[in-house]
Amino acid sequence: MKNIVRLLLILLALESCARVNNKKVTSGPMNAGDTASLPAAVPLTPEEISYYKRMVDSHLDSTLGRTRFNGSVLVAKNGQIVFEEYTGFVDPRTKKDSITPSTPFHLASVSKTFTGMATLRLWEEGKLNIEDPVSKYLAGFPLEGVTIRTLLNHRSGIPKYDHYMGEMGWDKRKMISNQDVLDFLIANYKKIPIAQPNRGFSYSNTNYALLALIVEKVSGLPFKDYLKKTFFDPLGMKDTYVFTLADSARYMPSFYYSNREYRFEFLDAVYGDKNVYSTVRDLLKWHQALQKENYFKKATLDQAYAGYSFEKPGTHNYGLGWRMYLLKNGKRLIYHNGWWHGNRTSFYRMVDEDAVIIALCNNDCRYVYKVKELADIFGDYMQQHHRYADDEPTQVARAERPKRSSKSPAKKKSSTRRSTARK
Template structure:
């Protein structure tokens, strides 16, 4: 029995196939070497495929589809591609738009009943670009008491979203990734066509594009042959990872690398009748203030090594996926995997370097001379009250770091990202730091130091707080120096004070901000990333 894994993995290498038409032997070997670790005994893996023009130049599978039964991945294995699914939901909407059956500039209240008045402010275009301001379902569900291993469906979203009275921000003013919006697209497609989203995608998108091994899975516990099992990697090895997210529109499409390449090819060589749809998919619109937003219709449109790229990643359970197409170079890359630490996006970039013989060398910058005193003055913690974001700045020589990301000075108070492909810029003025990202609106941070929590102030925070929007309550306690929030399903959530009336916790209660009237606390706003300022009233 101990010899079996060695024999088995010999069979894996025989079973996996590969095709090389345009790659040099060196390029092929370099790409293959990126994934050889996945072929270790008792290791999950994935499938990788590359197309250039009409030629499949690399196609190979690695590792196990099932660790329990020692079944290998093959180039025909299906994987859940998670948020890579979004572009297909967007394509379904685009088809209806081009056919005149709906307009992407219509507001969502035309198709979805029961929304608060903000439904008349959000257009389908906002949803496609992730600029709707809608609160994202996972963040909402977490606050409402859902845990990671609780099932969630489109019906759960419909029920909870009907109680939402506010948005995270004004539609069109900001980019914030939002699964809620893409689940709405499934509702809209069903309302317009009168058929299920699952059937519409099969008949109107997958089959016409030749994607015969692709389907949408509305049941997280459904059984379909030739699907990989997903795993999370831990310090002790791998554990089974169940995809409890049983919803459609924003995820849960299952497919193969072959089908993905058939689809991606349409970005540079569309099938008859599909050119207008794939041109529309790449539509970019600025935010309300004119800031650039690189998110188009279910895809990111940016540049890598100066080359236009259309791409997207995905993550659900232990599945990780990434697709990228370089239309001008007629090159597509599809990576689909069944373990959480696979690094699919990073691997895609590494493949791109090999294909185009590029390097991630730093930019050729004209670095300004900044005194050590000035550099040191920039270090510390910065906070953005609007987005509940913080950044820690450190320095090393002439380099400023935000986390691990390096920036070099081009002026005394202006820094730019060092790494090629990153156009982020930072500017300092009067104690504030403004970050100008390559995509999205500028973010303004103020320097601050955390304030110690006093016993008297802690007692003012103590109480129970209820939200009618998610029908749940949190209680804040201060006992024997222990300060925490409590929820019946999440238990104790440790809290610390960042500054007066602003507390920091852990997911799902990342930040708590207090509202006072006549000096007394009347309620709190809780934020956790993709939910901002959800109101909880203090109960007596």
């Protein structure tokens, strides 16, 4: 009898409520087949699930709930989904095709977490050395002192190709490929304002476009196939893929906040720095895999989650494919944000507590980055003292918190989030 009662309590703990455009669906841990290779976790109690869900719901009600947010949000602890919501439509203009758990969003710079870890996987396998010069792998690369590590931690000194190529004569009617990024750098490096390597941090998409080429060179596979074979398929990330021009008919477009569509442009085919499409549930699987003992060696993760840039004091830093807050109380918040066209994404990981906060949107809703404040419900991450991530546009970094409505929280919750789904 005691065993039956215990089983019932565990089953209750595994359930939480998610909403797909205000329709309730059952959610909880991932399917057994998806978690076979993941670490065992202590089930949350019904009281813990209720607490986390209430806290997340209240926070989103006062932030995203007051906007036109079009996207998905998932919060999980110990592999259990404690909050999940899908709001809006694939195309917010037509209000058709509701966003669902299987709707993949452009991850923008969150894609760098896959590129970085793919590089580190090849390092673990002895197929490359991150201390090697880039010229060892990319023929004609002209810059001495630039290593794979300085690409990973954004200390190469190479500026953003998405800034200088268009300004230096690239025909914007022609799509740029990753090889074009390399070839243009080789042909124009004396004209490009390149800094001395390893002198300071300078966030640059060029670094990760080049890393994708190195992954291809070393693995012998197209980048999209390497990620699929190495990460997506083994982890059951069925709705995740690397965009190429062959996917032009199926990708989800992005929009301005006014619902005007962003046009496809000459920069949109480069991958490694961006162009992974995924869902909140698949990103939960990615987080859980990285939590698993021996999925990556501890020494590798220690390198990935270490800060490398201390020229300026502060809590912000960058590892190998990951941003982080190195807090005064000793805590580390491992994360990456993204912004590309109307795609804004947040992926915050509390590795000590095995908790993750994920928010994805495709309509340029800048308040998606405020989900990081939810970190404090899992531990003392001091988020009330931080502003927006510093890799986001200036207007986001300076954005003020939205004013609270005079309506009671309960009334706001019952009206705003439902109306958001209808817009």
